[in-house]
Amino acid sequence: xxxxxxxxxxxxxxxxxxxxxxxxxxxxxxxxxxxxxxxxxxxxxxxxxxxxxxxxxxxxxxxxxxxxxxxxxxxxxxxxxxxxxxxxxxxxxxxxxxxxxxxxxxxxxxxxxxxxxxxxxxxxxxxxxxxxxxxxxxxxxxxxxxxxxxxxxxxxxxxxxxxxxxxxxxxxxxxxxxxxxxxxxxxxxxxxxxxxxxxxxxxxxxxxxxxxxxxxxxxxx
Amino acid sequence: xxxxxxxxxxxxxxxxxxxxxxxxxxxxxxxxxxxxxxxxxxxxxxxxxxxxxxxxxxxxxxxxxxxxxxxxxxxxxxxxxxxxxxxxxxxxxxxxxxxxxxxxxxxxxxxxxxxxxxxxxxxxxxxxxxxxxxxxxxxxxxxxxxxxxxxxxxxxxxxxxxxxxxxxxxxxxxxxxxxxxxxxxxxxxxxxxxxxxxxxxxxxxxxxxxxxxxxxxxxxxxxxxxxxxxxxxxxxxxxxxxxxxxxxxxxxxxxxxxxxxxxxxxxxxxxxxxxxxxxxxxxxxxxxxxxxxxxxxxxxxxxxxxxxxxxxxxxxxxxxxxxxxxxxxxxxxxxxxxxxxxxxxxxxxxxxxxxxxxxxxxxxxxxxxxxxxxxxxxxxxxxx
Numbered sequence: 001x002x003x004x005x006x007x008x009x010x011x012x013x014x015x016x017x018x019x020x021x022x023x024x025x026x027x028x029x030x031x032x033x034x035x036x037x038x039x040x041x042x043x044x045x046x047x048x049x050x051x052x053x054x055x056x057x058x059x060x061x062x063x064x065x066x067x068x069x070x071x072x073x074x075x076x077x078x079x080x081x082x083x084x085x086x087x088x089x090x091x092x093x094x095x096x097x098x099x100x101x102x103x104x105x106x107x108x109x110x111x112x113x114x115x116x117x118x119x120x121x122x123x124x125x126x127x128x129x130x131x132x133x134x135x136x137x138x139x140x141x142x143x144x145x146x147x148x149x150x151x152x153x154x155x156x157x158x159x160x161x162x163x164x165x166x167x168x169x170x171x172x173x174x175x176x177x178x179x180x181x182x183x184x185x186x187x188x189x190x191x192x193x194x195x196x197x198x199x200x201x202x203x204x205x206x207x208x209x210x211x212x213x214x215x216x217x218x219x220x221x
Numbered sequence: 222x223x224x225x226x227x228x229x230x231x232x233x234x235x236x237x238x239x240x241x242x243x244x245x246x247x248x249x250x251x252x253x254x255x256x257x258x259x260x261x262x263x264x265x266x267x268x269x270x271x272x273x274x275x276x277x278x279x280x281x282x283x284x285x286x287x288x289x290x291x292x293x294x295x296x297x298x299x300x301x302x303x304x305x306x307x308x309x310x311x312x313x314x315x316x317x318x319x320x321x322x323x324x325x326x327x328x329x330x331x332x333x334x335x336x337x338x339x340x341x342x343x344x345x346x347x348x349x350x351x352x353x354x355x356x357x358x359x360x361x362x363x364x365x366x367x368x369x370x371x372x373x374x375x376x377x378x379x380x381x382x383x384x385x386x387x388x389x390x391x392x393x394x395x396x397x398x399x400x401x402x403x404x405x406x407x408x409x410x411x412x413x414x415x416x417x418x419x420x421x422x423x424x425x426x427x428x429x430x431x432x433x434x435x436x437x438x439x440x441x442x443x444x445x446x447x448x449x450x451x452x453x454x455x456x457x458x459x460x461x462x463x464x465x466x467x468x469x470x471x472x473x474x475x476x477x478x479x480x481x482x483x484x485x486x487x488x489x490x491x492x493x494x495x496x497x498x499x500x501x502x503x504x505x506x507x508x509x510x511x512x513x514x515x516x517x518x519x520x521x522x523x524x525x526x527x528x529x530x531x532x533x534x535x536x537x538x539x540x541x542x543x544x545x546x547x548x549x550x551x552x553x554x555x556x557x558x559x560x561x562x563x564x565x566x567x568x569x570x571x572x573x574x575x576x577x578x579x580x581x582x583x584x585x586x587x588x589x590x591x592x593x594x595x596x597x598x599x600x601x602x603x604x605x
């Protein structure tokens with residue numbers, strides 16, 4: 001495996017995939033993980049398979065910024081495939097801050113709403129997120145993390161630009177369901193792409209994306 | 222702080238309440254004065270946080286019933302005036318530098334700045350945008366009869382990067398505010414002229430306020446008005462159209478139908494060309510990413526003065542980190558970001574301007590283009 005300067009764009013792109021994947025796996029309304037620094041990156045070209053990146057990442061929980069979360073990740077981009085998601089493995093060192101209480105509170109709050117929650121433009125044009133919508137914002141990180149992981153290639157770098165719209169859908173089972181329209185910014189093409197993502201979440205079981213598709217740009221206004 | 226609602230029933234209760242208000246100096250919202258408190262009439266008093274328990278105990282002791290009208294006054298204040306939530310509100314001469322401003326206000330600001338600093342600042346016409354709006358730059362420096370070297374800085378070439386014009390405005394204010402007291406700045410303005418273009422892509426910027434916050438390009442129409450906008454930072458004559466662009470006008474990196482096809486590009490290019498022998502440094506401000514980028518984007522072949530370019534950039538990044546710990550990476554666009562051609566920074570270097578840099582300001586993707594206004598101050602302070 002070849003050592004890469006951590007500032008090199010290919011390392012940064014692989015790191016973004018790892019973060020997206022981790023957000024999907026471990027994120028929730030009470031936990032948002034963010035990349036603080038990419039400490040080390042190596043790349044291995046595997047014949048007939050693809051390119052594999054070995055990364056050492058420093059993350060932080062946005063709700064617990066004083067602590068550092070270290071993790072290692074492996075990102076394998078499959079050769080020639082633009083349609084298969086990269087294989088990602090992430091190992092988090094140590095324990096993440098527990099979100100049990102916050103999760104329960106959020107769950108009960110949403111379940112007790114008379115009208116289904118609806119919101120748009122999170123953050124707003126000036127970067128503001130009302131505090132009561134922060135968990136919805138963090139759940140959007142989970143949703144977009146999934147989409148970013150599934151759709152990344154070595155030639156893309158995605159970030160969540162804004163939550164355009166979110167609508168809660170009441171369910172007969174115990175899960176909470178949120179239908180999001182998220183705007184993803186792709187750094188290389190500079191495009192902003194709307195994606196429709198449906199997230200199911202439960203405090204005990206975590207999040208699951210049940211449906212996702214890219215919507216045409218015209219749907220924005 | 223809490224606001225309590227009380228209806229005193231007896232004269233004794235009225236007296237006690239008056240006593241409480243006067244000795245504890247409580248803030249009576251209704252009625253206005255303690256002497257106007259009447260039995261049977263509604264009272265609203267604001268009790269400072271630390272006194273809440275004491276007041277409630279006293280009311281209980283005197284069997285005065287109350288209810289809490291407002292459980293948290295500060296929260297209500299914050300909610301009703303979201304823009305003033307930040308504890309660092311920088312207002313100078315009536316202009317709030319810690320907020321994002323629409324173009325109308327930026328035009329007014331430029332006029333004011335020139336008026337208030339006429340011995341140092343002159344406003345000049347640069348050109349017109351596609352939608353026929355006037356582009357102005359500010360020339361800042363001590364007037365001199367000898368020709369002076371120039372540092373050029375433009376902001377807002379990409380509409381959605383709001384922190385960029387905010388930075389240009391901040392920068393101007395900071396320089397002018399500290400000119401008399403900071404010997405470095407006065408020497409700076411004695412020896413050099415600063416040319417600042419606060420918003421290059423005016424049409425795009427306005428569009429991002431009114432229609433689409435995440436718009437990037439300018440607003441030239443193509444294909445019979447079915448498709449809009451050229452990426453101005455792919456439109457300069459530096460390996461134009463070769464890499465990192467699209468020839469499809471619906472793309473966000475559409476480079477236009479030829480180099481300098483856009484009026485905004487031409488306005489900047491013509492001016493810089495005319496002054497190029499005097500321009501020491503070309504700076505163009507973008508977001509996001511936290512980078513100081515050096516030429517080139519179109520090739521990994523380093524520019525001739527790469528060592529010096531990198532050294533200056535590294536010192537700048539170190540100074541920047543020194544302020545709030547924000548880390549910026551330094552290097553060429555081709556190595557750190559992606560390949561692109563037609564960028565203004567590459568073009569400036571190619572025509573002979575020795576120091577040419579793109580700054581990508583905060584952050585690294587958490588908020589991206591929608592950087593909260595409360596980060597304007599720290600971003601600008603560290604970048605200065």
